[in-house]
Amino acid sequence: MLTAKERARVEVVLVRARNPNNIGAVARAMHDFGFGRLAVVSDYPVPLETARAAIDADEVVARAATPGSVAEAVRTCTLVLGTTAVGERALEHPLWTLKDAAARVREHMVDNAVHRVGLLFGSEKTGLSNEELSHCHALVTIPMEQYAGVRHPSMNLGQALAVCLYELVREREMERVISAPAMATSGDVDRLRELFAEVLQVSGYVRRHPAKSDEAQVRRLLLRAVPTAMDAPVWMGVLRQVLWGLRREK
Amino acid sequence: MLTAKERARVEVVLVRARNPNNIGAVARAMHDFGFGRLAVVSDYPVPLETARAAIDADEVVARAATPGSVAEAVRTCTLVLGTTAVGERALEHPLWTLKDAAARVREHMVDNAVHRVGLLFGSEKTGLSNEELSHCHALVTIPMEQYAGVRHPSMNLGQALAVCLYELVREREMERVISAPAMATSGDVDRLRELFAEVLQVSGYVRRHPAKSDEAQVRRLLLRAVPTAMDAPVWMGVLRQVLWGLRREK
Known part of the structure; x- marks a missing residue:
């Protein structure tokens, strides 16, 4: 479980995200799980004003960065992870399940206040390109159902992001634990x-x-x-x- | 990690979901993680035709049930869990974090082929009502960030569902593990x-x-x-x- 200070050193990078609904959904999940640093890399102007309507996510979107390239987005990161649905792409990177990746992120963060982690998400249609992946130390995949003869599934961007951030804070204790009504003696x-x-x-x-x-x-x-x-x-x-x-x- | 047969005994129940985009997002996440049984309880006709457009989720939506009440939706279930953001509601149920709930679902399923689990999701705006919660054995919550002085956050329906199903299949091994490129000797x-x-x-x-x-x-x-x-x-x-x-x- 990442602390608040560690979460402040996680950079969520959306590459070529153009749908403001998706950006809004991402910002909302970040807000829900206590992450604040969002960067959107795009060749086109990013419609952040539209995404700003997302419930609870105003502040995340308002503070979002719009770097001109992936290289610029991850410049200060010490560990860069690219998310992938693992298609037919030849893999030149270590590939971790989300569970393992979260454990490595925690290790990487702990006791090292200068370590920063970049978490890259590609466009829903095409994922991350090989050039974009070349900035990554490793790839992360959310294990999904494989259907015989069917193309490999890919997740909705907002859902994939929510699952990734959940895994990073999964061990969080509830602040208001009311675990169960008291039993009769x-x-x-x-x-x-x-x-x-x-x-x-x-x-x-x-x-x-x-x-x-x-x-x-x-x-x-x-x-x-x-x-x-x-x-x-x-x-x-x-x-x-x-x-x-x-x-x-x- | 639930097996395919166990996942077939999980019933996802959306209560008063009226937005076809939300239903589509739910169906897509179910498809991604290998769950197939969806029920939508609503007083109004459910626009399943519109939701059917959701990528990859056609089959889940096509087979969705539309029971007339929560009681009817969970009739064959042996364990019914209601999801909640734990507002100010007085709690008359055991409250489990998602992580603990998933462990209990696995225990409940294993070695008992007649056990069926119902997973209830309320509307985004109001959650589940007290009457709806009275059908539940326990409540499940996804631990989220608490902001001082700010109303308790609630998640986007599709994202909350994706996180819940992910937790149920989290231990899944990747079928095509290519964990890392071979190292030099x-x-x-x-x-x-x-x-x-x-x-x-x-x-x-x-x-x-x-x-x-x-x-x-x-x-x-x-x-x-x-x-x-x-x-x-x-x-x-x-x-x-x-x-x-x-x-x-x-």
């Missing part, structure tokens, strides 16, 4: 069981199904129902009411 | 070093920098350059040519 469950046994008795269930009514069986039944501390008193109330109704019937 | 490097030493000698570098020219130093220099088996002959050729040029100068 064994004592709570046993009081429930006594009341439940009474219901089974009074309702005539025990008479009809004696083999299913012994104490241990009923306790297991209630434990499997995994009552929470919050729910136990509700169940007690329900059972008391049922018992009252059953007794009044007699 | 120590013998290759040593032949390079001999030739390089000759270049340093003939060019006059050794005379000017004797302290930087000893054998071990040069070998370390070349090893740090990490030559691949593919590159070693190229370097040999370059050095031979340089040597030839230097000698002709004399």
